[in-house]
Amino acid sequence: MAQYHQFDAIVVGAGGAGLMAALYASRSVNTAVISKLYPTRSHTGAAQGGISAALGNLEPDKWEWHAYDTVKGSDFLADQDAVDILCREAIDAVIDLEHMGLPFDRTPDGKISQRRFGGHTNNETKKPVMRACHAADRTGHMILQTLYQQCIKNNVKFFDEFQVIDVLVENNVCNGVVAVCLATGETHVFQAKATMIATGGFGKMWRISSNAHSLTGDLPAALLRRGLPLQDMEFYQFHPTGIYKMGILLSEAARGEGAVFINNKGERFMERYAPTMKDLASRDVCSRSIYQEVRAGNGIDGKDYVYLEFRPEVVNRYFQADGNPRRVDAAYMEKRLPDIIDFVRVYMGIDPITQPVPIQPTAHYAMGGIPTDLDTRVLADEKGTIVEGLYAAGEVACVSVHGANRLGTNSLVDLVVYGKRGGIRMAEYAKQASLRPVKQDAHKMGEAVLSAIRDNPGRERPSSLRRDLQTLMDQDVGVFRTGAGLEDAIDRIKALQERYKDIHIDDKGLQFNTDLMEAWELGCLLDLAEVTAFSALSRTESRGAHYREDFPNRDDQNFLKHSVVWKNGGLRVAYKPVRLGRYAPTERKY
Amino acid sequence: MTTMNPSAPRPARPIPQGRNRFERAMWLFMRFSGLALLFLALSHFGFQHIIVGTHQLTSEDTIVRWGLAGESITLAQLFWRLYYGVMVLLAMLHGLNGLRQVAYDYLKNKVVYNVFMAAAAALILAATALGVIALIVGVNASGAAEALAR
């Protein structure tokens, strides 16, 4: 027996995007947040570097410059009207966060402090600009905490540790979601006029990943099963500096302070790949360069990693070689990069002040996701048909502001700007719409999937399937891709999907059956992996994070467009044009 | 708040006292009585047990320090009576409140807690009363002669 709840608006996911939406929606309509984690556990809390907004607190800046940098970073695939909204509204959103109590670091005169970040420039001088607002190196943590605090203040209703397993969409109308209460194992049906999906990324389809264990793409997979498409799934960002074998992220800030990549010959190899920006080239470029070194046999010990050097003497040596008068010492590094240095000490047991740090690119951020319009309304196809009552924002959504490659700090901007926009739009919509009836057996489809897993007497362990999936994704749907590799990957994913039908789990109980939920999440990852590989196979060009060795060049003639992929029955791709604006595509050099 | 001068040192902001002043008072009392006891109890202990030594203790010492009941007392005896009086009062109240804190931790049943604390408070206050009476009255003279004779 399912339990029923009714709300004007529900938000699935309690990360930055979800909480921002909930906060704004709850100001005028009855709103609930459903999250499979306690809100403060959301992965937004892991974000370190900062949130960009052209406040101009320390030096001149304009939101138009921010917009241009974003478009260039996206390799011109971003929709420029969406980027304009992002960068213009970022300013108010950041001020809004400050008013909510976010403890930003301060300038000497008491304003929000800002710092430089990769790819953010003064368009006139072409020099890096101080645009990233930050709270030490815990900006995401503070955003998440602040938004949660405000939700408590405003008595937003939370359903913590409720995992959504199905979205009630039929004929392009959404009536709510179906969720499992993890503590009891009971099914709950949430009926709502407006439903927002803000469930974050899905980087757990790769083995080396900066993403949390919980980022398994449950909701995008649920939408696929309900016949809705996903957009730009081939664009997945690999961050160059993950801790070797673990994937834990070491922020770009390290290289901002002078850290460099070194191969087994002791060379600073980025000089060859990006002569101007060198180690501070964009993320896609650095990740590719690292793997090119590995392929050339220049990985450390012949393995698939290189060193990130932040030993002061090494950093200073390269400052000198570059004619840069700056010098650093151990104390300075400790002060500027406390968390990162701590991560290296705790997880690698080495001291980055005296030893080089083994790093490798790590799966980090999904540029693609659920297609939406500028008001975060979910789109059912490439023509722009709207799914009534369904919204999406945050990393899970694709408006698209990040195009083929996201700029550092822009995800947090995306969360608050489009989260807020979505919340406001949902409330407006919910005020004039009426609650649509849901079928008595609405929960059956989701429940059936779960009980099929629970009762399956099969032979396969979900964990071995997951390992196989992650290994093949690392190999063939990673930084480098080829047509043959992707075709092979799709075949192997399909084989895994077959094996998935033969899984068994140990836990047959109801309460906190994490065995069951993990197995279900694996099913979601398999579906998303298939769509990702298929989208990548369909795009026969290289752009941003998507690099095809067999098509190494950008092809604006044929591919200045977004992919939209369905997976009902078979896989199907359609395309829609990029919305250009002020900035015409040019070659992207760093 | 926007008009503040951010570089000016921040003045201490006064906070109105809350409704529950008892726990605050007790917290302060524990610390100040503790500080007093640090000197009183340790000096008493050191005097009796180290300088004099338990095995040298006799009731003469008691008489010398307290004075006899019904007789006028010297300044020194007044000092000792006050010294012991303050110490007994502080130690007993300090101990009683300490016991209350411990009991609050472990006796979660309200009735049990109340009964226990009532009994403990009765015992401790009775003992304190006895001690204070003894200090006011002084040593009972009857039998004092034999004691002095020995």
Added chain:
Amino acid sequence: MIKVHLKIKRFNPEKDKKPWWGEYDVEVEPTDRVLDALHEVKWNIDGTLALRRSCAHGVCGSDAMRINGRNRLACHRLIRDEIQNGQITIEPLLGLRVIKDLIVDMEPFFAHYRSIMPYLVNDTDPGPRERLQSPEDRARFDDTTKCILCAACTTSCPSFWARGEYVGPAAIVQAHRFIFDSRDQGAAERLEVLGDSNGVWRCRTVFNCTEACPRGIEVTKAIGEVKQAIASGKVR
């Protein structure tokens, strides 16, 4: 790879009357996290083992548990630092009801968190730009902004074990973050809550909380500052 003998306190409410010790042998790298060893058990030996986890690098606060007798995040401790005679003992947090295996009921913990008004209180109009705050005023409460609400501190506190009514160090840390924020005006109300019988006075300065905090927050110091604010009637 080394062999580790894991002793895990298990309890499944649907099956067990009493908790029991599950014993498992796994092979892991010495530099793996304790969390990896638990996953090794869950994924390859006994899928019924229940625990919370998410970020796996000590920033989300999901997996606080008792490792070798002390509150730790499973993802923040390496095998080689915890292994003792080839063994690691793992138990759920103390002082909160065990729901299943290593999962405890967090509701009382969050109820205490909510009780201290964990949000900025300031009803004045901030105007179109940010409120100003000097770097020194910002630094005043920096330490307590790091809290990830993992509950390692509160569940290491003897006063909390004795009585769940005690608001606990985590809630005090969160209150401290606002009380000492120059932009906030709700200190009086918060101190009212914290000055009550189950507030800061229940802290016996045991330091277990400080020692348990995975974020290195000086918890006892923060509590001391709150006590002083109430005792002296001033926030500085």
Added chain:
Amino acid sequence: MSALISTVRASLTYRGREGHWLWLLHRVSGLGVLLFLILHVIGMSSAFVSLEIHDRLLEMYKTPPFAIGELALAFGLIFHAVNGTRIAILELKPELWQKQQLATRLAIVIVALLAAPTIIIMALGSINAFFGPGAGH
């Protein structure tokens, strides 16, 4: 009752550091000293009733069981006093102590410095009284 047992068990099995054990000892010593104090005050106040009773009680202090109890009392009182002072200082000046370990170690050293000679002197006194030349009179 089971709550009491589980609380006490938690206190005894949690692997806290110095602060945890000092807290336990502070509690036990405080209660112990309180128990002694009650008996002691009642005993001493007998003086206002009759010196004879008072005298007999003083003699009782000189028997071996009391001598041993006295050693425990000495340690308990000294420990409780020093540790109580440590707690009070830490609360009044939290910024004085970057690391609690320093404070606890210091407290332990001071307790040792005070308690060791006290206990030795008292023990020697008792040994002398029981076994020394004047023993048994």
